[in-house]
Amino acid sequence: MIGAFGGVGTTVALGIAALRRGLSSDIGLVTALPLFDGLALDAPAQFVIGGHDIRRTNFAKTVQEFQNRSNVFEPALAEPCLPDLEEWSANGRPGTVQSRGQSIGKLADLPEVTRRETTEEAIRRIQVDLSKFQERHQLDQVVVVNVASTEPPFPLSAIHSDLAQLQSALGDYPEAGAAGLLPSSSLYALAAIDLGLPYVNFTPSLGASFAAALEFAKERATVVAGQDGKTGETLLKSVLAPMFAHRNLRILSWVGHNIFGNRDAVVLNDPRNKESKIRTKDQIISQIVGYKPQTHVSIEYIESLDDWKTAWDHIHFQGFLGVKMALQFTWQGCDSLLAGPLVLDLARLALYARRHGEVGVLRHLACFFKSPMGVAEHDFFKQWAMLAEYVRGKKAEGE
Amino acid sequence: MIGAFGGVGTTVALGIAALRRGLSSDIGLVTALPLFDGLALDAPAQFVIGGHDIRRTNFAKTVQEFQNRSNVFEPALAEPCLPDLEEWSANGRPGTVQSRGQSIGKLADLPEVTRRETTEEAIRRIQVDLSKFQERHQLDQVVVVNVASTEPPFPLSAIHSDLAQLQSALGDYPEAGAAGLLPSSSLYALAAIDLGLPYVNFTPSLGASFAAALEFAKERATVVAGQDGKTGETLLKSVLAPMFAHRNLRILSWVGHNIFGNRDAVVLNDPRNKESKIRTKDQIISQIVGYKPQTHVSIEYIESLDDWKTAWDHIHFQGFLGVKMALQFTWQGCDSLLAGPLVLDLARLALYARRHGEVGVLRHLACFFKSPMGVAEHDFFKQWAMLAEYVRGKKAEGE
Amino acid sequence: MIGAFGGVGTTVALGIAALRRGLSSDIGLVTALPLFDGLALDAPAQFVIGGHDIRRTNFAKTVQEFQNRSNVFEPALAEPCLPDLEEWSANGRPGTVQSRGQSIGKLADLPEVTRRETTEEAIRRIQVDLSKFQERHQLDQVVVVNVASTEPPFPLSAIHSDLAQLQSALGDYPEAGAAGLLPSSSLYALAAIDLGLPYVNFTPSLGASFAAALEFAKERATVVAGQDGKTGETLLKSVLAPMFAHRNLRILSWVGHNIFGNRDAVVLNDPRNKESKIRTKDQIISQIVGYKPQTHVSIEYIESLDDWKTAWDHIHFQGFLGVKMALQFTWQGCDSLLAGPLVLDLARLALYARRHGEVGVLRHLACFFKSPMGVAEHDFFKQWAMLAEYVRGKKAEGE
Amino acid sequence: MIGAFGGVGTTVALGIAALRRGLSSDIGLVTALPLFDGLALDAPAQFVIGGHDIRRTNFAKTVQEFQNRSNVFEPALAEPCLPDLEEWSANGRPGTVQSRGQSIGKLADLPEVTRRETTEEAIRRIQVDLSKFQERHQLDQVVVVNVASTEPPFPLSAIHSDLAQLQSALGDYPEAGAAGLLPSSSLYALAAIDLGLPYVNFTPSLGASFAAALEFAKERATVVAGQDGKTGETLLKSVLAPMFAHRNLRILSWVGHNIFGNRDAVVLNDPRNKESKIRTKDQIISQIVGYKPQTHVSIEYIESLDDWKTAWDHIHFQGFLGVKMALQFTWQGCDSLLAGPLVLDLARLALYARRHGEVGVLRHLACFFKSPMGVAEHDFFKQWAMLAEYVRGKKAEGE
16 A cells, blocks of 8 residues: 555554454455455455555554544454554655655654655665565565555646657656656556556546556456445435436535545645545536536645544535425544555455456446546445446456 | 415415416426436426315415515516416315324315215215316326325224225215325325326325225225425535535434424424324435434424525534534525426326326335335435436337 | 433533543533632542432443443443542442422332332431431542433422421331322432532432422421533523524524434433423523514434433524524534533532531532523523622632 | 625615514514613614615515525515505615625626726715715714625725725725725725724724724714624634643644525626635634634535525534544524624614713624624623623613
8 A cells, every 4th residue: 555554544554454363344344245255356465565654654553543533443443453453564665755745744753755766766775675565475466556645636647648759758857856657546557567466546647547557457457446435425416416417406505525634634735735625526417417506625734633524515406496405414533444445455355456467447436436537427326336337247257 | 286375385386377477497497407318298288277175375475475475476477477376266166184193174164175075075076176177178198196184094994904994984984084094195195096097196195195096096006195395494404414425424413304394384283293294304315324313303484484485404423433513504595486397297297197108106215205106216316327227218119 | 320321420420430530521510610729619539429320330341332322421431430430439328209200200110219118208218328428438428419311300299398298108108109209319419418518419409409399408407409511502592592682683493403312312212301491401591582472492312312401402593684594403412411500510519508607509510401490591601790790709708 | 885786785775674564573683682681772674774785676676586596585575564564665766886805896787886086086976975864864863884796805004094094095096996905895894984983894894993993983973893693604713623622632724615696696706806705704713712724715606596605514523532523513594684684683682882982993783793892702602691691781770
């Protein structure tokens, strides 16, 4: 995992350790639904966790932070898992911060992270880490998942559409500069793809979502999926907007106000990083209803809420004979706990796809993402139908 | 329409008059969605309205009541429609109140309504009204829709499963008694079915939802649909519960508190009538998620809200590692305005089906109902898929 | 404390232990506000806890229950306090259940509680417990606070207005019957008053709120206070209703829907016990605004919420030129944690008053109660002014 | 009224016309409360309306706009009042836009408004308008109330503290420039004060809230009051924050999100104008609780909501033993209808004070304002007590 020691990464690690010990049920894990029975997915307990991070920390520290600040990860569940967490923390390696914006850069406190190196050197360094991790643990497969903080939007140019040109330029760019060739998320993506590993982007950062990266994935016969895990307010949008559409109720305005206070929120408090997030959160309603109601999305850092993402949405709509009505909702979800199991789902499904010879973007995973790669459909239930059809198809094939 | 001069019936009448004059858009009308383009439905402007009611009133009075109390039906829209409403009000005939409960009975102020007659006589009286209406207006088709207040639950016995037995008993029961053979909603249903007319039940009352009535519908080669229009809180339940199911988030409790103050609410304030409503509102979550969370539904008569049904739902759910989270919503909808266009949709679709030789329960209309006849599926999107498939099929057949 | 091992009692015990050890701040304690600086109140750390309960349990068990079910009392705070809790648990004595309703009766699992004894014997037994507790711990003062579950409303008769008559009848009534002379809450009250101890009723149960008891308190020169701690939704009512009054905005309806799932809620799920609670919750708006808007209060047992009382209130009001507007609020409070510090406040203030020669009902404590004894005022800010004036007066007297 | 033809001004005009005809009750009018019985206030029916505006419009047009867009001012109430509105519309005069910001400037469509003139000339022009209005209608008294859109914050310098210096500079500044000597709101204020008329500022604009203006008011022996009418979300803050303070519950964060879509919102959508508003909305919590919780206030223009200001507030607070709890509220108020009656209250109370020889800032009107001039107290109930005490004092004096 990239950004392994953050809230999401730590939830994944603790979750796998807890499932392994039978300390927790598989609630929240999509791939634990009956639909997936009979599909040859890797068991959660088989996973070994490693990762990159830019901060000097570990899983146990994050667990404690969450216990103190967000009142989750109860001791009875966390304590027996600490040995696993300690072992997996030792797999942590220094990451890279190229073009991730000042707000992320400020969090970095590891010397390797800010060391001057070319883009190519950074990629090689990551690949060495990945290979050593696989070797040391004698793993048949490795999947790379980006769960790091959101980067600012990265402007693409012609070079990002041309794999050959991009590859030949990798050595020319310094890694520790503001305006690099590629943002960090894409360095990890290229590193993974080059090794033929599946790459999943759980964030709105660029990652592998540009033409040259997709070409590279096909060349290396591996799979990619993304972007931006759909865990709370946006999930609800993709569930409720189809209802208005099917009832022919006209949405006049949809206002969404998000408040939370974890590290992710600190980074999103930077207007440049926030912009990436709002883009993916704000597009989906128009796509679903087929017209453009007024929309407003705000995200504010409110320290006291910690990981408890609270969203208030006000949907103003028009019914028969022009009458205006309203739906409001308040969502109070612990963000990392919502994201964690989906990361594990995606890892299982990406490895499955890679193992079964799929190549390129995994379109059937659209229901997991705010901004699904290669899929214009945002209606959650249509996205779900794509996944269900895929699973049933695979099962019919005898897999 | 049965209960024609109530809020829903009046919305239908005013809506058709307004659509005819181009005074209103078709927002809220499901059958106006692009999906239905090319399906040979009757145009809203072709409809002529008639109906039964138990109160001495008319469409114009109800319009005024709604303007004063609920602040809808703005004068600029309503005034030009008054001539139509006056004409259609003249089509109103006295209804029947057998076994509808004291709360409905108390509303009746027409002598014909409370006159002593046998069940058979009441049915014949309704049939005469229907036939004269059709003749007078030279109508090719007539559809009967129940939009009256909710009756108390009616206990069924063996006789309701045996058409022959039921028919031979019709003459033995007095109409104006508390414990009759059938509730009023079913008298209208039998009257309509006997004449081969489609019967749609927009309420949770018994109507045609018992074995003998369904047998009768087949015998007379007509169609029936119901029960209980899904307009607000329950619609949301059928939309949100599948989201929790697909994300494997466990619903711990789902509390729904409904407040409103129209005539329907006065009737539902009677615990016996309320029971019918709560039954249809409360069953759907378990069906969708496959287990039984604690649920609570309350409906309270709050006079000041009039037709503005306000619902607060609190959904408590469990995510990964046992963490409890919450979703709350507040729905503020004008109930008659939500129901009205659906009634028109159902009338169009029932006439279409009847015309195309369908017989019995119209299962593809499940998405319109809280308690769809003949369909166990409550997931709104699966119900919608049933409707969409039907429409596409018909269009493919060249209908 | 009566009902000592419940949620409120346990919060008081744990709170005092934590304050003693400097493990917690005094947030939530009204008497810790600067207003009270210089008033000679007993320090929280000086208190020794004892009490009666009808269940075989102890403080440590309740702490664990709350940790597991309501996610409060974090281990780092609770564990160092366990020795105190163990010591204080040993002060627990079997209570009495006379006329407390079947729902409370069913919770009783101690043989002494259900043993047959006359009302007089029950009172004597309680007094012996109180005296032994005081002796054993060499306490200068003792205060009795009722934090037990709500009893059903108790019908008063002439005998309850005549102290002599009541006293002479005490020996005639069996304690373990359904229809006794007095409910349990009043037995404790009489026991305490007879010993000259202050008695505080934090519940809506009868306690000392009848003429003979008040006469007795004057005779024994002690003080009483109550009833029903104002901790959440009702507190908000007493804060918001004055705003509407001062702005001349007319409240049309006020609907309050309360859901929670602790032991108190189990008892309130019994309609008879619930009635007591709703009475005190429902009266206050009319008193404040001077007219009677439609009000509705419901309380439902929703198991998954445990101690987290969640209330949704919908206030519909009319402004200038007749326009209807709305205010809604959702309160999410942990009930025992809100009540606990107020119990400690009341104990400190009742002891202070007793020590300074006050007698009878402590009217200046009205702001703590939903149904303040001897005070018709429900406006929270006027009640607060009464308390502030009292404190300032006492400080001015050099107390 | 300054900005007379806006929503608030039109509500005042329509309200007075309706009260005059007995078409509406006095709900919403604070001075209609029993407290004010016996105080010699001018009757609403005695008022004649005039005003300045920068747009070419009139009361009837605004009434129609509100009917169409916000669904208020029902025809049965508005139509009989149209003659009054027409008469009063004829009293409208072109205003001034100096230093009101581009967003307000853009709304101006009257040639006189944007004509080049010095500050002194603008003031004289306003004074001529005021004097002619008084003469033409033979009025004993005139009061000037600012109900125009919010100006951007205006930077003060030494000259604004020195009346003589300011007066001698008035002729040197052009009126139609961006960076004038004073913003428009202050030109009206100086014009009114100079004529000895009371000036009330219902907006956060500068108005008379600087040292030289206050000195001038004393010199001319007239009264001023302001700033920024407290009508909705901020009113609730000033009501709820004291509750948290008195219960010693620590506010961790208070987030307020305001959405609405009237002309005021268009102006506030300009970040410079919005800043003035947020300043007055955001300060009050700290003042009341005595420490600085994290606060966030946002105001967004959402067109479909028109005059229906909808606010969602999320208050996160800490109780005993550190437990975090939450209160959320949603306010749905029609802003002009809330403000209108308060404007009339202020006019009545300012005229009363002027008539009774008061001079300078009317501190007892603090409860009407978000940012009360000369008063640091924001607790609504303490502010209310100031008003009540004033009224009782005046009544005791036999006034």
